[in-house]
Structure formats: structure tokens, C-alpha cells
Amino acid sequence: MKKTIIITILLFIAVIAATIYLFGDFNKNNKQDSKALQYLPENTLAITSFANNETVDTIFKDYELFKAIIGQGNFSNLERLKTELLQSEQLTPFVAGQQILLSFHQEKDQITPLYSVQVGQSLDNNTLATLIGQIGKNYKVQPFDTLGQRFFGLNKGIKDSTLYCAYSHEIIFASYSKQVLAQIFDKNVKKINTKQIEFFVNHNNKNTPLSLYFFNEQLAQVARILMKSKFGNYLNLIDSLKGQTSWNMNFKQDAFIFKGVTDLTGSKNSYLQLFANQTAQVQALGNYLPKNTASYIDFSISDEHSFRSGLKELLIQQKEYDRVSKSIKNLEDDTKVSFDSVIAPLFNDEFALAELDNQDVLGLISISDSSLFANNFKKFSSSVGDSIYQFKYSQLLYASFGEPFKSFTRPYFTIVDGIMVVANRTGILRDYRESFREKQFLSGTAIFKNHAALQNSRSNVTFYLEPKAGKSNILDNLKSDYAKNFKDEEQFGFQNFYSWSYQLSGNQGTFSSSLYALYKSDTRLGGKPEWTVQLESRIINKPWVLDQDGKNKFIMIQEQDHTVHAFSPDGKELWQNLFQGEILGEPIQLQDLSIIIVTKIRLYRIRPDGKNMNGFSVELPSTASYGATISNFNKEQRIYIPATDRILAYSLDGKRIEGFENNTVDSRILFDLKITTLGQTNYIIAGTSTASVYFFNENGKIIRKQSLDTDGESVRNPIGLVAASDEKNSFVYVADNKGSIFKVPFEGESKKIKLGSWGKDAFFNFEDISGGADRDFIILANNKLNAYSSRDSSSYFEYKFIEDASNRPLFFKRIGKSDVLGVGTDNRMIYLFGSDGLVQDGFPIEGFSKFYYGPINYGDNANYLICMKKDFKVYAYKF
Template structure:
């Protein structure tokens, strides 16, 4: 078996039994596990346990994580082994439904697997020989004796292809290494202890596709097999571990998820054991890491007193206490301040260490008392300028927090949001402050957000890694053969794992532990689009969906050079035309399937095949400022277009309706025109930038006008309309720049509604996002998305973006349902929200802020995301 990297060793066979979760019967006797375990050597690195079931075949066809971990060649070998041996007519009845253990063992500088397969009935060696001889013609059977045991070599005729087998105690043991197999029968080799076996068996979940066991003290040994360099801070934490871990697998197609128990009670010299008596806490420091963080480890404590007393005892055992005590004594003598009673309580219950993609390191420490910190700042540090300080005394952070800060002897630090950020160079901190100002955080990326949705929000220790960001770090530390496998994208799929994390949560002296790995999928993170289309420029509008012929739909997209493209739902380009300008607002499809669209200087009406209707396009006498509104008043359809401070009117044939634009308004018309019929009056309503609302009749005559008091400030958001049966119960909504909305009745007094606090850069929309009888107020301001009921101003939800969000929200209509909200952030992350304000599964996804989300064809109820990325490609993802 070829060598592989550390994470894959621990997880190597996890996916083999994944589909058993869907079909298998796991109500097995746990004693089956212990029977084979007692013959495995004490030096075993890790063990996977699963049932041998016919349904495991599915895994070899559909589960990409399996192929990514073991490699294409090894995958082929295992598939052949399964089909030719385990599924053979002779062997299948003996092992069907039985327990299989796959254990991993060190052999010089590589890791070798050993298979242990339970047999459902007792057989002797002669019977086994007969079975093996009849397995097939592809193997040459070579029996031999060693250690008082009959071995069989199954040779395929090529180098290193011999599988060695032996039968004992109703178990078939097999390995491609004779030396590893021999350890089972060598009485001089110490075997796994009864206590360890009991731990594994007691924590084995019967309703899981696979159980994974490993010995904590072997983790550092695995790392040494793989690594060419010395341990750093991360791996130093596992170097002194004792005890064992038992995990059970949760099946998910695009992620590894393992959960279980970790016992570190024998790890008296282990830093991690300090957290066994703590309780899990919400961890927040990950939100402050810069976007270029490749990995981090976050620690949180619930009981500072027990942590610090435990740390002091650990430092004594490690013989570090004397050196640290001198530093503390120097500080106390100079400052006249108690380190334990004054300085230690200043810091909160969370601290973290991160490695950046350039291999620089930073530390983060939460400050609990900012006043006390400010009062004592000059006693333990000195300013070096640019809001950066340096510790005056060595090893104070090591004394406070232990191993994670051992390398920060006299670090520099800066303060942001009551968090101390430390580094060994001032340049690292200046770069961090720049990232902080620009809000370029790791937590704002799609990978981090999707991974956070997998793992627990509460923990005492969380280790997080993004292999792509940390690729250079990983390759620098792996031995050549393992580095080669890691880079080999044809044979392996390590590059398709977006992120990994490991968590420990204290559990009255032991730990609840879990491991997560996020893999690419068809919808998550833009893993695999349904189709793509290359354009030459960025798109300038969101994509639109229109009817093609009553049976099919098509997609309309405009790029920056004003070319309009039409695509079929399966990605075929139907046509393209060059328009004179950007399409404004929303194109409207009429009953005859023709589409009305407006640019700054022209009015278009074209068919789904891209050809203009007779009489179109039409040159506009004034510059349009938004898309058209189409009315049917008195059985006559007209097209109305806002043109800065006036309204243009046309028939459906493209004939201008004279005189309508002669009535100008005070200011710029905001967005689209609203229309309704109340009684005998047909209304056309325009809101302007001067906070005026004009009520016109269908011929352009002003019925009345209302001007609102906005303290002289102009407004910039669209108006909203509620049309009832009469003027007194019909309203227009208009938002000011100070957190209020004006409710303007067609007849009667205006009412001012206070919703919150926002400024001139806020986006206000009046849309149906709750699915109720009334539309709702939706506001995006100060990087927060808020939704309120228009009926009683109650809040539906609030969502705060970590990154900048300065693009107007998009709304996608659903027949008979509430609207879907879409937001594209400034760092090209696409969010889609449901009516509950929760981010929909699979989001955020990378892409520009102009996008579409919803169905794209008849007969297909799935939702699709249509967006563009920085490569100017259109990507279509199915959700």
C-alpha cells in the first residue's frame, strides 16, 4: 500500500462502509469487535471497524471521498480484491455480514494496512486452502509455515502484489506485508490491552456505518513517519498524549464527520488535558482571523481558576516554572503589581494561535476588562508607534496561557475590538491592521462559513485547517514521497478537501471529540456547475428568466459591452445581440411572449428568438433612468418610462403618446413607476429624490402631490405601494435616511414610522419576504440585513455580515410563496436567505453581486444559481 498523509491515515478506510449507513443492519454484537482486536499488536496506529455487507458495493461507484483519499490505483486494487475474493462464490458465504477490521501499522518509513475478517463458521486450514484454491485463476496460491502458523500467499504475478493470509480463531487475517501479518502470531509482540479494547467496544455506536479507533500516543509517531522536519507548536500538543479515541461516522456525501470520545486521563504531561474539566464555550476568535490564515487553534475555558492552577502544575512537571517565575518576579518588582491578581484577570477565557499562508504566526487573546488593561498597559509594555506595543518582560504570555505562546518570548501586539493580537514582528501586525480595516476576514469566506455550519459552535479546543491556503506549509513539512502524493491531482483528490477541523470539549475529565472535513460537491462552494459559458466582459445586470415558447424557458444575460446573450436552460447559446446601452430595471414579458426592455436612449420590444418586433427599437427623446411599467387601463395597454424628471408614454406598437412628458417633477424619479386603479381613477405614482410623491392619472395629469419633511436631505430608495379597494386604505411607503419610513395614504395624513437607525447609504425595499398578506420592509444598512412587518413594524430577523455588503439586495419571486432574498457582498460572496433570515444551505458561494436564484425551466422544480466569477464565466449550479 502506498504511503499517504497523516489525516488520510486516520480516515483511510472510513468511506468504505459509508453506504452501509443507508442499507445495512448494524444491530451486531459488540463482542465481534473485541475478538479480532485482542490479536492486534500494541503498536497499531489506527483501526477501522465495519460490517461486510453487499451494499458496500455502492461506495465503489458513488462516493468520491473514498477515491480522493486512497488514490485511483489503490481504489482499483481494492475493488478487484472485493470482487475476486470477498465476493467470490467460495468465500462470500463465510464472510457475508461479518465484522471487518482494517488496522494500520508502521513498517519502516511507511504505513501498511492489515485486514481482519470474521468468519461465520469454524473452518480448518485444509478447508481454507480448498476455498482459496477455488477463488479464481488470477491468483497463484503459495502456502508456507512460520511461527507455527500456516500462511498463504495469493500472488497475481506482479511485483509487490502478493496478499498474505492466515486463519486463526475464526478470523482471516490478511496483509500485503508478511512482516505485519506475522505480528499477529508472534508471542513476543505485545498486544492491545484489555482496557483499551473495553474503551473501544463501550463507545462503539451500533447505528453507525463505521467505527474508528486510534491510540493517542501513536499520533506523534504517525506524524514523524510523514514529516521531514521537527514538530512546531501544533504538533507539540500531541507529542505527550496517552489514552485512546473512539469515533463513529456520520454519513454525509460531501463531508467526513466523525464524533465520539477521547480519553486523555493518562496524559499527565499533556497541555490538552487541562481542558478536560472545562465545559464547551462559544468560540469567537475565529471571526477575527485575517483572510490569509491557513490554520488556527482556538482554546476556550469556562473555569479560569482551575485552568491556571492546572497550568502551574503542568509547568512544574515540564520544569518550566523556574524560568517563568523569574520573569514574573522582575515584572512585579518593577511595576509593584501582582501578576496573578491584577494581570491574569485582565484577559478573558479565549485565546488562539494562527499560522498564515506565508508561514508567519499570530496569536489572539480576548480581553475581559478593557479599563484594567488600559490602566496597566504601560506597566508591562512600551509603545513602538502606529498603535503597536511590545512586552517589556519575557515569557509573560507563556506563563498565562502555556504551550501555545511559548515561542512568543517578548512579542509585539496591537489591540482591536478588545482583542490583543500578538506577533514576533511589527510588520505582521501592520498587515493585520490593514486586513482588519478592510474587513478581510477568514470568517467571511465561503469555505469557512460552510465548514462552520458542519461543526459544533461550542468547544474547548478547535483546530482548523484549509489545505489550499496552507499548501506551501504542508509541502515544506512532508517527506518527499508523501508530498508527491499530496500534489498528485490525477491519482489522489487531496486538493478537493476544502477544510478540516478537530474539536475537543471537556466532559468531566474526558473529552467529547469530533473531526470534520469538507469536500467539494455539486452545489457547495461552487464545486461542480451544471454548465458554464465564457463571456468577454463582466455582466452588468442580474440574469433574467423568460418563456421561450410556453413549454421551455430561456436565460437572458447582458455583459459590460452591452451584448445580450440568450441561453437555453442546459447551457446552449441561442442568440446574441448588441443593445445600445445597459438594460435598465426589469424587462417585462408580454402575453405574446415579446419582451419590453429599456436602455438609456432606446425602447426595445423583441421576441424570444432575439428579433425585434416591427416598429422597434424606438429612440427616446429624453434619457431613461429606469425600466418600463406597463399598464392596462380601460382595456388599453401602455408603456410608461421614467426619464429623470418626467415620464415618457408609448403604445405597445412603439408610438409615442404626446404631451405626457410635459409635466415635469421636482427632482429625479426613483426607480420604477407604480400603478393601480381605485374606483374610477387610474393612478401612476412617482417618488422623487426630493421626497415628493406624485399621483398622476393615465394621461399624465397631476391629481395631487405630497412632499415629505426629510430635513432637506434627498432620498434614493424605491417607493412601495399597498393598493386596497379605496384611496383611504391605499398607501405609498417612502424611506428617509435616518431610520424612518413615511406611510403616505392616497387620501389623508402621512404617518412616520421609526424602524431603526441608518444613513444615506442604506437600501430600502418593500417586498414580500414573509409570505403573509402584506409586503414587508427590508433594509440593508451598516452591513446588517433587517426585515420588518409593514403591519406592526415588528422585526422578522436581523443578519449581520462580517464583510462589507454595499450592494442592493435582490428579490426572486416565487409563485404562491414569499420572495427569496439575495445579497452579494463586496468581496464577491453570494448569500441567499429564506423568510426566516437563515442563510440557505450551500451558501455563501463565490460570485459577483449580479446573480439569479430560482427555477430555470418548466418541469424542473429545482433551484439554480446563475452567477459570474472573476474569470468572466457564467456558472450555473443546481440546488
């Protein structure tokens, strides 16, 4: 499927919005709008109304999206026009605070604006001529008469720069085209009707910076102006529209958002009108599209009966029903089953059409009952091998869903996860199945996720486009001048729009409608890092931020060859050092700013300049299994290291403390050792892979061992510690592999708490994410993130990842706010969650699963994301 570029329509609408900014502010008196509207031609493409004052200038100061759409040159010209004319000393008393209409009109192969400015008092032509002469010092003023009306031309002395204006009915009309301006006064040109004017006035929102109105039947005409080729499957849907649309702008710094009402009344031959009496549904098929999708359109229905009866009437009107009926009759004669009662009910209430970046096309249809489908699909299809089938009868999908599937005459299909995926070539389906197996979905990308956060989750019709993925198709279909602008990155910024979407939701015969366009951002999608550093290989630990001298911090990163790099907060390398092995656990910085580091075979204590302290490094007699824990029992600091089935102990000068290694545990010690003092007893606590909890004193003597019944299964997660004032109220938490947490007291019997359902691959952490007095149970299992209260085991958030998430969550403190947790997914997307369980603004961002989030220097209250991408560069993003 080619020639499907609806982006041209969206860009046109955005151009209108961009131009509005230069000329106005909030609507204050809707009744004034109708005065100038009644003089505009019936074939007006689009209109907006606003008051002439400077409030919006403040709101949209340096609003980059407008410049990106209309171009740097046009933006400068419009600003000059506003400053020299509308804000001139002579004209301001007449137009300040008055209503302005900005309308757009077709003129040959281009779109031309017309300005209609209401004035606060009556003017005659002599007074107007005097005013124009006074404000036009930088222009050559040329008066002339046509259609019984005095026109003025203001010539800047540059080719095609003449602004033509005329005054009538207490309105100044102006345009760079005298032909367009002349239509206002030509009595033979039919004007906008009263019903349309009432619609625009009634749906204008006073509390929005910008409002936009357009005639639906003109959308196809706009597309024809911009495109050099015929319509395809997407744009065919707008070719027979009637009625009008009114949108109001929701301001966002890095996105265009317009919301309002669309009336398709009178669009009897329109496919989209079938959804006017449906209600919005959650749409899920976008989650099954391959990563290389350039655009798609998703349809959902709430009332199957009304949809199918309406589709039948539409096919009859379009003289298509007889052809479709023949195919259905052939099916029913051959199979002896009813299409309406047996075949049609196999499909659910959602279907979609997608175009890939190579211009291949997929159709997706939700199956209502997988078992029922399995028992019946061979009645209308035959196998071609490799889990791919072909329809035996033509036009069955067209009969079921209408226009979107018209090009699928006898398509091939495959079934994945309750979804029928159709295509006109088997190779397309084989490629799709490979993407599905590897979970390479569009829904897993940063662009899609950020866009999904903007738009409504419920809709009846959603069109989505990523211009970068569809660039070649866009350029193929735009006329040369528009294609040139689209490619020009110096004067225009079309390349900086990540994604566009348009949504329609049925509303008792009309529609709620929305337009969204996601623009680049310094913090969104990793748009603009503060700095980057190129490394030779992948980092194997999350970055750490440590103190350099009490006044400055530094960032420490270890890459795959075990080289450790230290960077200043502005990305300058301070030093590098090669360590013997991967750093285990967390480096620990002591009061003198020295840093304790453990690898499998050595214990290090280094200064902030990367050099070893005297007596270090120290070779370990047993292989370390995690990083160190520092105690301060009896005012003496010691270093404790878990070493598989025993504990190693050292003084701060690197001297080994004997005794610990003689008290081995029953299996591998998991993660770090916990320490606490209760009463007169100092505790060192270890959890093992056989679900045993050991309580040692500071000299390595086992005080208590608690073995837990996990049905013989080993455990794999760190233990959690709650240390109160005494042993009776202090606990250790241990997670099993079946959805339960053991609460192990320092004294007494353990208690088993059922939380959920998970398996041996689940991640359990005991951390404070809710911001309360107690820590929380954090579970990541089966690509689902849950947080539970440790006080009453209640769940207070849940998040389901579409892609695989098999990396342990990371936990960070940030300035002035509650702690956050981060998750890196298997397809290199970084998510950050707050205490409410919502993905934080600006996330997800592309990057490996080892990352840091938080402050990076004294005196800087911002939080930073430090991460690596597949180019082996370290990126620092400011939030």
C-alpha cells in the first residue's frame, strides 16, 4: 500500500496553529467571531479566531515548534509584520484587544492566509488611507479600486512581499494575495453558511490559548494541494467527509495537542461515520506491531450490531455489496455454515492496518475466542506451511470490516497471541513472526511510549505516524516544493517531530477528536545530553557518584575490561585504573573519603584520585561473592565480605581478622551482609541460597540459624532487615519462588506472608519507595512490577511491561523528592518510577540496564541520568 501520507494534513493544521501565535491571545467574546466569519468564502480551508493582545507572546515566547513548522524565514517575516503594523503606534488604538480571524484559502497549488481584524470604531477610506500612510513608512503604499472597493497595497520592495488590505463593515481584511482578498467583496462568491458559523462560535473555548476550526470536506483538498499522487487506503477515509471540526489547543512545551469536536453529519458515504455512535474503547493492537512500523490506523467498536448493519448500508451505497455477497455465498454453499452466525463472530471488536518502513502492509484483527477460532478457521482457509494460511474466498475481510481491508482480496494470515495478522505476501508474515519471537515491537520504543503518554488510551479510531520511519514514503508523495521544505533542516524542523497521531471517539452521533505531535525535548527520549564520553566497551556496573574533596563529586564507571574511569560532573576524565576483576556490590566511601572496593579476588581501599591507600590492595583467601559491609561495633570499624559460604573480616588497614572463615554456612551467601546492634548484641546477618538465615556476632560466632521451608527450592534474592529497639520487634525478610515472603524474627518462629504469584526468576528488594516510615516489598516478575506495603502487605502500585524486563530494579535517592526505582528492559529501555507507580516525565529513555539517576555535584539541585547506549558512549541527561 502506497500513497498513504496523512501527515500532510496534520502539518497543514500545525502551520495554522503556528501562525496564530504571532497575532493574538485568548478569545474573550465569541459573538464577535461571527461578524467577520460571514464574509469568508464557503471554500475556506480553515479558520482561527483570537484577540489582538500580547499575552500569548509571553506564553509562546521562543516556542520552537512554531518555527519548525513554518520555517525560520516565514517566522521572522510574520514577527516583523506584527511589530511594524499591528503593534504600530497609529493602528494600536483601533485594533488592540479586538478580534482577529486568520483564515486559509486555496490559490492554485498553494495555501494563502487572510487576516480579518475587527476595529473598535468606524473608519472611512480617507482616515484609513491616512493611517496606512503613517504606519507604512517602511512600505510603498499603492491604493487602487476593484469590485467597488478601495484596496491598499503595502510593498516592502521585495518580490512577492506586497500586503493587500481593505476596510469594510468595521473590519480590516488583509492578505498577500489580492485575488484571495477580492473574494470577500465578490457577491458571486458563496460565503460560509449560518449553521457552520454557529458551530464554530459554540465550540470556541475561552480558556485556551489557541482555537482552530476547519471544514472536513476541505481536508481532502488540502491533501491534493500538497501531494503529487493519488490517495491510498488511509486518505481514502477522508475523501468523502462532510461537516466541521473545532479544536482548542492544550499548551505543552514539547508537543502540539489539540482537542475538540468533529461533526461528520452528512457524511453518508463515509466509512468513519460508522463510528459516530460507538463509544471509545481501550485499543491494544498497537502493542503487537513490529518495531519497523511507520504508521498505522487502529479501529475499535463497542456495538458490533450497529457497526455491521451500518457497514452493509455503506457497501450498498457504494455499489460494492453485490460483489461481496457473491464471495459470502460461495463460502456458505461450500461449507454449509453461515457467515453471519459462524465466521463473523470469530473476530473481536478491534482491527488495524499498518504500513512498515519498507512500505509493506499488515492487517491485524483481534480474535474473540481462540478455541472457537481453531475449530472453524480451516473452513475458510488452507495451510501454505510455516504456520501461515490463505483465505479460500475473496473479500471476506472487506465484508467484515470494510474499507481498511479492501486491498486484501485473498490474503495470507498467521495467528499470534490471539491476533490474526494478514498480508498479501507470505514473506511479510514470516518477517513478522520473527519480530514477534524476538519481541521487537513498536510499543517497546521510547518514541511510542512517550507518545502513548500524551494521547487517550481509549478511542474508536487512532491514526499514528512516525515521520522518520515513513520519511521515504512521505517524500515520494509530497510535491517538490513541500518535499524540499520537509528535508530542509536549517530553515524547518519537520525532522524534529518524533510522532503524530489523530484520534476520533464516538459521541452519540458526533466525535470527540484530538491531534497530537511529539517534538524533540532536552529531557525526552534522550534528546539532548549534557555531555557524552566515548568508552571502548560496555559498562558492567551502574555508575557511582562519590565525593572527591568534600566540595565536589565525581562519577566512577567500570567497563568490560575492568578499567575504572573517574569523570567530573561535567564529563571530564579525572583518572582511570585497571582493577583485577569486576567490582562487586557497592563501593563504600568512608569518612576520610577513601573508598572500599571488592572484586572476586581482591580488597581495595583507594583515595578519590584512584590511587591505593597504604597496605592495599589485599588478595582474598576465598572468592568474594558480593561487596563489603562496614561495621562500627564498639567504635571499631571493620570490613566484612561474603565469600561464597563464609565471611571474611578485615580491619581498615587491610589486616585480616581471624575466626570468621571457620564458621561456614550451608550454601552460597546471597548479596550483602546486614548489620545492626540490638541491646548489647552486635549482629551480622547472612541469607543463603538454601533459604537459611544466619545471625552472627561481631566475632563470627553463630548466635542463631533459621532454616525456612521453601519446598526444597533455592532462593536468589537479597534479604531485607527491619531493626527496631529489641529482638522481638526486629525481623529479616526472605522471598521464596512462589509468591510469599518469610518474616524471620530475631527471636521466635518465622511467619509466611502470601503476596502474589511469581517464579524462580522473580526479583525481590526491600526498599523505601513509598516515602513512608517503612520500607516496601518491590517485586519484578513476569514483566510486571509490583510494590507492596511491608506494614499490611497491601499493593499500592503495579506496572506491566510490554517488553521483557529481566534485570534487577535499581533504587536511587533524588533531591527534594521521594526515592525512585529504575528498571532497564531487555531491549535497552530505561524506566523510572516514582512512589505513585507512574513512569516519570521524560522516560523511558534508550540505554543499557546499568545506569544512575540522581544528583552528581554539590550546589546543583538537578537530577541526572547517567547511562550507556549501544554506541558505547556514556550519556548524561539533566532532569
